[in-house]
Amino acid sequence: MTLAETQALFHAAVTRADGDRSLEIQRCFTASPELTAAERVEIYADMYLWRLVDALREDYPKLAALLGEERFYSLAEAYVHEHPSSHHDLGRIGLCLPAFLRGHPDPGRPDLADLAALEWARSEVFFEAEVDPARQDALASLPPEQFLHVRLRLAPALRVLAVEHDALALWRALEHGDPVPPPAPGIQVIAVWRGEFDVFHTALALDEATGLESAASGDPLARVCAAFGGREDAAHAAFSAITSWFDEGWVAGVESTR
Secondary structure, eight states: OOHHHHHHHHHHHHTTOSSOOHHHHHHHSOOOSSSOHHHHHHHHHHHHHHHHHHHHHHHOHHHHHHHOHHHHHHHHHHHHHHSOOOSSOGGGTTTTHHHHHHHSOBTTBTTHHHHHHHHHHHHHHHTSOOOOOOOTHHHHTSOHHHHTTEEEEEOSSEEEEEEEEOHHHHHHHHHHTOOOOOOOEEEEEEEEEEETTEEEEEEEOHHHHHHHHHHHTTOOHHHHHHTTTTSTTHHHHHHHHHHHHHHTTOEEEEEEOO
16 A cells, blocks of 8 residues: 555544445554554544544534533534535634534524524634724715715625524523523624624624625615615614724725726
């Protein structure tokens, strides 16, 4: 067996890829007086799995706390079998966990995927690039004829996600050690962002979320403001929301579309 073939066999065994490799392991690796070759390789497989579980726990601490050690380990084991690590950075191993939970919902806690989506967004923004936020006077200094034709460049450390349950109440209870509320169905839109070294999140009204998504798509300010058209005082609502975006550091720049 060549070195490349040996390495491939060891990788498949350690990552527990599908297939029976017992004969190949017996021929390729040496047993000890206490352990067979397969048992020796299994030690490495266990160590590898535990490292992946630890990496997932770092990104999903609230999910791990909610499920408990045994259930979280079982979930992580099933997940990494379906989504093995394919990146040199173990911090990326949890990328598909929210989608995995949506595809394998827990009958008793259908909100697990939403909690995971919130935790992953918080993890992502923490490691995003840092940029200097734009100031409100970037808009105030514009000539009136240009105001509605500029676009807002949003900060990289900002995410807007829509979930199907009240993930904020569940996250808050876990954060403060309060009794965990039952799943509460209902569309909820959440903004997640980083300010210096802290990560924050808050619920958004649907029209404000639409406006933010419009801004993220590069739409001019006129179209962003149009998202608030259903409000009684649409102009005031749009002004208040966009002002708050600047205050929170969500806007990284103001750019002309002309």
